[in-house]
Amino acid sequence: MIETRNLIKTFKDGERETRVLKGIDFSATDGEFIAIMGRSGAGKSTLLYQMSLLDDPTSGEIVIAGHDTHTMSPEEKIAFRLTQCGYVFQDYALLPELTALENAALPLLMQGIARERAYAMACSALARMRLSHRLASRPSHLSGGEQQRASIARAVAHHPRILFADEPTANLDNESSDIVMAIFKDLHAEGQTIIMVTHEEQYAWLAQRTVILDDGKIVAVKDNLHDQRIRSVEY
Amino acid sequence: MFARLALNAQIGWFLALRAIRHASRWTTGLIIFVMALTFLNLVVVSGILVGLIQESVEAHRRQYTSDIILSSHNDKTYIENSPSVIAIVRGLPETESATPRYRAGGMLEANYKTRTQGEKANTAQAQIIGIDPHAEDAVTEISKSVVEGAYLLPGDYDQILIGSFLLRQYVPVDNPGLATLDNVEPGTRIRLDIQGVRREVIVKGILKSKVQDISRNAYMVDGQLRTMIGRGDGNVAEIAVKLKSDADPLAVRAALVRLGVDHVAKVQTYADAQPQFLKDIVSMFSTLGNVLGSIGLVVASITIFIVVFINAITRRKFIGILKGIGINGAAIELSYIFQSIGYALAGSAIGLALLYGLLVPMLKAHPIDFPFSDGILVAPVGETLVRVILLIAATVLAGYAPARMIVRKNTLDSILGRN
Numbered sequence: 001m002i003e004t005r006n007l008i009k010t011f012k013d014g015e016r017e018t019r020v021l022k023g024i025d026f027s028a029t030d031g032e033f034i035a036i037m038g039r040s041g042a043g044k045s046t047l048l049y050q051m052s053l054l055d056d057p058t059s060g061e062i063v064i065a066g067h068d069t070h071t072m073s074p075e076e077k078i079a080f081r082l083t084q085c086g087y088v089f090q091d092y093a094l095l096p097e098l099t100a101l102e103n104a105a106l107p108l109l110m111q112g113i114a115r116e117r118a119y120a121m122a123c124s125a126l127a128r129m130r131l132s133h134r135l136a137s138r139p140s141h142l143s144g145g146e147q148q149r150a151s152i153a154r155a156v157a158h159h160p161r162i163l164f165a166d167e168p169t170a171n172l173d174n175e176s177s178d179i180v181m182a183i184f185k186d187l188h189a190e191g192q193t194i195i196m197v198t199h200e201e202q203y204a205w206l207a208q209r210t211v212i213l214d215d216g217k218i219v220a221v222k223d224n225l226h227d228q229r230i231r232s233v234e235y
Numbered sequence: 236m237f238a239r240l241a242l243n244a245q246i247g248w249f250l251a252l253r254a255i256r257h258a259s260r261w262t263t264g265l266i267i268f269v270m271a272l273t274f275l276n277l278v279v280v281s282g283i284l285v286g287l288i289q290e291s292v293e294a295h296r297r298q299y300t301s302d303i304i305l306s307s308h309n310d311k312t313y314i315e316n317s318p319s320v321i322a323i324v325r326g327l328p329e330t331e332s333a334t335p336r337y338r339a340g341g342m343l344e345a346n347y348k349t350r351t352q353g354e355k356a357n358t359a360q361a362q363i364i365g366i367d368p369h370a371e372d373a374v375t376e377i378s379k380s381v382v383e384g385a386y387l388l389p390g391d392y393d394q395i396l397i398g399s400f401l402l403r404q405y406v407p408v409d410n411p412g413l414a415t416l417d418n419v420e421p422g423t424r425i426r427l428d429i430q431g432v433r434r435e436v437i438v439k440g441i442l443k444s445k446v447q448d449i450s451r452n453a454y455m456v457d458g459q460l461r462t463m464i465g466r467g468d469g470n471v472a473e474i475a476v477k478l479k480s481d482a483d484p485l486a487v488r489a490a491l492v493r494l495g496v497d498h499v500a501k502v503q504t505y506a507d508a509q510p511q512f513l514k515d516i517v518s519m520f521s522t523l524g525n526v527l528g529s530i531g532l533v534v535a536s537i538t539i540f541i542v543v544f545i546n547a548i549t550r551r552k553f554i555g556i557l558k559g560i561g562i563n564g565a566a567i568e569l570s571y572i573f574q575s576i577g578y579a580l581a582g583s584a585i586g587l588a589l590l591y592g593l594l595v596p597m598l599k600a601h602p603i604d605f606p607f608s609d610g611i612l613v614a615p616v617g618e619t620l621v622r623v624i625l626l627i628a629a630t631v632l633a634g635y636a637p638a639r640m641i642v643r644k645n646t647l648d649s650i651l652g653r654n
Binding site: 087 | 557562
């Protein structure tokens with residue numbers, strides 16, 4: 001589904017160069033749920049941004065669903081993100097002048113889906129997030145947890161191939177975080193490929209694998225399924 | 236291609252509508268107010284410049300040339316066979332009225348009875364116009380220009396109307412090239428000398444008009460002037476012709492030429508007969524109006540550019556998010572263009588309402604008092620709409636440029652607020 005080969009990202013600040021990703025080889029299969037963890041500055045978010053085509057790597061390759069993204073133009077990347085990717089940002093990133101329904105429907109409308117159908121699909125996605133009563137609310141009238149759920153609805157309403165999430169619970173209280181992660185778990189159960197950056201081990205544990213980064217390199221990959229099986233046997 | 240453009244336009248409209256709907260009312264009001272002022276700046280400044288001249292041209296037509304003017308050829312001082320020409324003119328179905336005028340250069344002298352020996356004579360050169368008072372008034376309504384005294388009657392022999400530019404109290408500036416008469420008012424006796432023929436006449440009235448051809452001349456009844464200049468043949472110097480309201484001066488001029496009148500007289504429409512200085516001023520003011528209009532347009536463009544740039548830069552994060560979730564850059568740019576057009580349309584609508592609902596009627600009722608004309612505001616609907624279109628076109632460019640600048644920035648940098 002997604003594969004990176006020798007991915008390198010360097011930031012320049014005048015004469016100074018900082019290499020944040022130092023040759024990442026990574027792959028995730030269709031339907032897999034992967035958590036990326038690491039200390040602050042380890043390069044987790046940077047890796048997510050490269051894989052999700054929000055940023056361009058300095059070198060290396062990213063192949064998503066058989067498409068070599070290296071050869072794509074910026075416009076093709078935008079179109080690819082529209083149809084193949086879903087995004088959940090740490091700060092929700094909803095558009096303040098749109099209602100929850102309009103926020104969720106926007107990517108569908110951009111795909112050329114007829115207004116009625118787009119709104120129906122967005123409605124359905126919001127209903128799954130238990131936000132049916134908040135369709136006409138603008139983000140400023142939603143709680144943090146509701147905003148994040150609306151953001152997830154927008155990300156999944158068009159059934160993307162991969163859902164990218166950048167610390168989706170970082171700004172939420174425990175209760176809201178649990179709800180959001182329960183939604184991720186459900187989505188994964190339905191076959192959604194998810195790549196999620198998180199600081200919180202209890203949520204990383206929900207993923208099948210946890211990729212641990214340090215100083216721009218993958219230092220460990222934990223097979224959570226195996227651990228979960230062992231734990232369940234131990235109990 | 237077209238479907239893509241239509242989709243981008245649809246999304247752009249979707250975003251623009253919501254951005255305007257939920258924008259701060261004060262900010263939106265201020266932007267629209269600025270656009271309305273910009274629109275008025277575009278239309279009113281050049282409109283007043285044009286109005287200034289147009290009213291001058293119209294006054295020259297109303298008060299002097301009327302619709303058609305026949306005058307002597309350059310090598311003659313009179314129109315040959317004037318009685319026949321007058322009969323032809325009056326016989327045209329388009330003619331409402333016509334006024335034949337005699338004309339002669341003369342010298343006016345005041346205070347000649349009280350002048351002491353060696354004292355400089357108080358004289359002024361003027362064109363003396365001989366008119367049929369009724370016919371002249373029917374064509375030019377010259378009696379309305381009498382500001383002191385009274386208008387001439389057909390039997391007013393030895394009486395004269397004097398233009399205000401010939402009197403010192405109306406031209407209080409010492410001009411070496413323009414001699415004026417002192418102490419002259421209605422009832423004053425002055426001496427008139429035309430080609431050596433002298434007569435004492437009484438000033439019956441004073442004419443004041445912003446049309447110099449009236450204010451610099453003196454008028455007397457045609458019978459007396461004809462006698463003084465020895466024009467017993469009835470040949471006049473010019474004939475002003477007022478046409479019926481639906482008549483076309485160009486067609487009448489052509490008809491007179493076909494009738495051979497041009498062999499004995501210059502046949503001109505009011506436009507042909509405009510003084511050269513008026514034509515020069517019209518041309519200069521038109522250029523000036525265009526220059527000022529262009530500056531106004533540039534100012535409008537810069538205003539919109541700044542407004543959209545600030546709007547886009549403060550919303551850079553959301554532009555990044557839009558791109559991040561796959562919204563086409565063109566759709567985002569179009570949303571800013573639509574917003575700019577919305578502001579321009581709203582500003583223009585308010586400007587149009589102020590223009591045609593307030594300024595044009597107000598200046599028509601109370602023209603600005605300029606020395607050589609009454610300034611009105613000329614804003615023909617066609618030209619005003621062209622300016623609206625120009626403003627919108629400038630707005631589109633000014634709205635597109637900053638939106639494009641922000642949309643082109645790296646998506647992630649926009650989302651994270653990095654430079």
